[in-house]
Amino acid sequence: MTALYQDVALRLRRAISDGTYPPGSQLPSEHELAEWFGVARSTIRHALAMLGEDGVVASHRGARRTVLAVPRLQNFGELRSFSLWARSIGAEPSGRVELLERRAATEVQARELGLSADDPVIYVVRVRLLDGKPVMIERTAYVERAGLLLSFVDLERESISERLEEHGIVFAHAEHTIDAVNATPDDARLLAIEPGLALLRERRRATDPRGQALEWSEDRYVGDAVAFTIRNSIALSPLVRDRAATPETAAASTTNSGN
Amino acid sequence: MTALYQDVALRLRRAISDGTYPPGSQLPSEHELAEWFGVARSTIRHALAMLGEDGVVASHRGARRTVLAVPRLQNFGELRSFSLWARSIGAEPSGRVELLERRAATEVQARELGLSADDPVIYVVRVRLLDGKPVMIERTAYVERAGLLLSFVDLERESISERLEEHGIVFAHAEHTIDAVNATPDDARLLAIEPGLALLRERRRATDPRGQALEWSEDRYVGDAVAFTIRNSIALSPLVRDRAATPETAAASTTNSGN
DNA sequence: TAGTGGTCTAGACCACGCC
DNA sequence: GCGTGGTCTAGACCACTAT
Numbered sequence: 001m002t003a004l005y006q007d008v009a010l011r012l013r014r015a016i017s018d019g020t021y022p023p024g025s026q027l028p029s030e031h032e033l034a035e036w037f038g039v040a041r042s043t044i045r046h047a048l049a050m051l052g053e054d055g056v057v058a059s060h061r062g063a064r065r066t067v068l069a070v071p072r073l074q075n076f077g078e079l080r081s082f083s084l085w086a087r088s089i090g091a092e093p094s095g096r097v098e099l100l101e102r103r104a105a106t107e108v109q110a111r112e113l114g115l116s117a118d119d120p121v122i123y124v125v126r127v128r129l130l131d132g133k134p135v136m137i138e139r140t141a142y143v144e145r146a147g148l149l150l151s152f153v154d155l156e157r158e159s160i161s162e163r164l165e166e167h168g169i170v171f172a173h174a175e176h177t178i179d180a181v182n183a184t185p186d187d188a189r190l191l192a193i194e195p196g197l198a199l200l201r202e203r204r205r206a207t208d209p210r211g212q213a214l215e216w217s218e219d220r221y222v223g224d225a226v227a228f229t230i231r232n233s234i235a236l237s238p239l240v241r242d243r244a245a246t247p248e249t250a251a252a253s254t255t256n257s258g259n
Numbered sequence: 260m261t262a263l264y265q266d267v268a269l270r271l272r273r274a275i276s277d278g279t280y281p282p283g284s285q286l287p288s289e290h291e292l293a294e295w296f297g298v299a300r301s302t303i304r305h306a307l308a309m310l311g312e313d314g315v316v317a318s319h320r321g322a323r324r325t326v327l328a329v330p331r332l333q334n335f336g337e338l339r340s341f342s343l344w345a346r347s348i349g350a351e352p353s354g355r356v357e358l359l360e361r362r363a364a365t366e367v368q369a370r371e372l373g374l375s376a377d378d379p380v381i382y383v384v385r386v387r388l389l390d391g392k393p394v395m396i397e398r399t400a401y402v403e404r405a406g407l408l409l410s411f412v413d414l415e416r417e418s419i420s421e422r423l424e425e426h427g428i429v430f431a432h433a434e435h436t437i438d439a440v441n442a443t444p445d446d447a448r449l450l451a452i453e454p455g456l457a458l459l460r461e462r463r464r465a466t467d468p469r470g471q472a473l474e475w476s477e478d479r480y481v482g483d484a485v486a487f488t489i490r491n492s493i494a495l496s497p498l499v500r501d502r503a504a505t506p507e508t509a510a511a512s513t514t515n516s517g518n
Numbered sequence: 519t520a521g522t523g524g525t526c527t528a529g530a531c532c533a534c535g536c537c
Numbered sequence: 538g539c540g541t542g543g544t545c546t547a548g549a550c551c552a553c554t555a556t
Contacts, residue, residue: 003525024470030542040527045542053312055432060468061542068432068470173314173327180439180459180482198457198482200439209317211283211327223439223457236537262544288522304523320523321554405540 008037008047012065013071016056027057074080081161082128082136091130098190100150109141111207111214124146127190134191135225140217145169172209178202178228187220198223267296267306272330276314286316303457335510341387341395350389357449358384359409368400371464371475381406383419386449393450394484399476399485431468437461437487446479457482 012033015021027033030048034041048065051057059065086093104118113121121141128136142150146169150160161171181201188195200221207213271292274280286292291436293300305366307324310316345352363377372380380400387395401409405428409419420430440460447454459480466472 005525031541043526046523046525048542055434058432058468058470059542060535061532062536062542065542066469068466069434090404127423131460162379173317175314175328178437178459178487179485180457180480182455182457182482196441198439200437207327209319210325211317221439223441227436227438264544290522301547302545305544318523319554320552323522323554353532 004039005043005046005050008033008039008044009050011037012047012051013056016051016067017070021067023067023069025067026063027067029064062187082138084161086130092132094129094131096127097124098127100142102147105141109216113141113143113213117145120144122150124150130225134193135222135224137187137190137220138217139219140215143213144217146214166258169214170208171206171214173211174204174206176204177200181220182224183220191220191222193222200226200228202228263298264305265301265308266301267292267298268309270296271306271310272315273325275310276329280326282326282328284326288323329433341397345389348397348413351391353387353388353391355388356383357386358382361406362404364400368475372400372402372472374402374447379403381409383409390483392484394481395446396449396479397447397476398478399474401474402472405473406471428473429467430465430473432470433465435461435463440483442479450479452481452482459487461487 011176012027016023027048030041030044037044048057048059049229050072052059054071055066055069056069057065058068082095083093101121102120102122105113105115107117109115109121110117110119115121121143124138124139124140124142124147126138126140128138129132130133148168149164156204164171179201181192181199183195183197183199184194185195187193187199188197192222200223202217202219202221204215204217204219205213206215206217271286275282280286286307287295289300289303289433292303296303307316310330313330315326315328315330317327341354342352344434359381361379361381364372364380366376368374368380369376369378374380383394383397383399383401383406385397385399386393387397405423408423408426408428410456417427423430429447437502438460440458442450442452442454442456442458444454446452446458447456459482461476461478463474463476463478465474465476
């Protein structure tokens with residue numbers, strides 16, 4: 001069912017989590033692991049490469065691998081879906097729909113979603129709550145193909161992404177741009193906070209496995225409720241620091257231009 | 260010198276950048292690429308895996324790879340070093356040292372750096388400027404081994420990380436936690452902005468190749484000057500959403516809590 | 519059904535760390 | 538010099554897509 005290397009990776013993760021190989025210690029050699037697991041060395045290497053991508057182990061030619069940290073659980077689905085994420089930390093997610101309409105795409109939405117000007121999008125504004133406390137405003141434009149299915153979803157209770165996956169709409173890739181903004185009066189009203197409070201803004205473009213844009217969203221998190229964490233290393237650096245988009249630079253910026 | 264697969268990856272990146280394989284198009288098959296480049300299929304796969312990690316291509320069993328986006332240039336060094344990053348976007352970096360002293364680690368610093376209470380750290384507060392405009396405050400605690408070398412660095416002009424690398428201190432891994440805070444009066448004074456303006460806060464723990472902590476830093480960026488971008492996918496998700504540190508949760512949390 | 523990517527093996531040689 | 542991880546090859550079989 002699952003691939004051998006995934007099984008090996010899982011078992012190594014567990015061994016690190018349960019203290020067999022605590023952070024700072026060294027892993028057995030690839031040769032030893034291959035013997036113990038009864039697989040080829042390349043299969044062990046494939047598994048170890050995955051741990052390396054997660055920042056769990058570090059490796060250097062000539063020396064055994066070092067354990068850097070205990071693995072984190074979170075997966076892509078939990079990052080994309082507020083509901084999944086909330087439940088994974090033991091909180092009860094809910095949502096309040098402020099707006100849901102089919103309308104012409106704005107210039108930005110059209111560019112990010114790869115649409116022509118005035119193509120229709122489904123635009124949704126939702127306030128997301130954690131254990132009854134508002135923590136985020138989600139302003140999302142869906143392409144028509146995905147958005148039309150929203151009429152089948154109970155937006156107050158259900159997870160949009162979970163329901164869309166049941167209908168064959170799969171989110172596979174995303175690009176996130178993160179900066180900070182002060183809460184507008186409108187933000188403050190929706191989140192029941194003071195205007196001017198610092199909010200963490202995440203602009204997200206998500207695509208299906210083929211790279212076809214499915215949604216473009218601008219989410220604003222209450223600064224003291226949510227944070228993002230990224231691990232990276234010399235070998236793997238998915239995080240990029242950008243000059244923020246300003247009215248003058250927005251048009252020229254590569255971060256924001258679509259497709 | 261460079262590995263074959265790295266050379267192949269570079270050439271494929273170039274082919275995507277120059278429009279040979281634009282976003283949305285399909286790459287040739289692994290078999291074809293292996294023949295063209297004169298290498299084994301596994302070498303091609305290794306190169307393509309790197310492009311996949313960067314979110315440049317997507318792959319599915321049975322179908323050819325799809326180009327998702329044009330590759331971004333930035334590397335790990337440019338993320339860690341403000342100076343390198345600034346020059347890479349064509350701006351002139353500078354810095355102003357507000358404080359530099361050797362002192363006992365705070366509780367948080369000791370925990371993040373893996374020190375005992377009251378072990379000494381080198382604490383530096385610097386304002387970083389882009390083309391003369393203040394955009395960031397950097398409050399960094401270095402472990403003694405790295406920090407003592409700072410006396411050899413011209414902090415107003417030089418890049419700390421570049422000089423430390425010359426002395427054998429190599430930054431290899433980092434974990435970043437990002438949230439939003441309002442500028443304190445002190446922040447506002449240093450950055451020449453209004454108090455209360457939304458700032459992007461990055462707390463960063465960086466280690467050497469062995470996972471030994473080298474620095475722990477709390478940086479605050481002016482919200483309209485800098486943003487961070489992350490790409491991820493089902494297969495690779497280095498980004499994690501966390502509940503932010505609150506006075507109650509800070510003690511239990513490993514990721515966060517303030518300076 | 520042919521082609522494609524995903525997985526896995528067995529073996530080779532090399533560059534580097536450590537003793 | 539020995540053990541380690543890094544690179545590379547050649548070939549096999551399988552699961553899935555496209556047609």
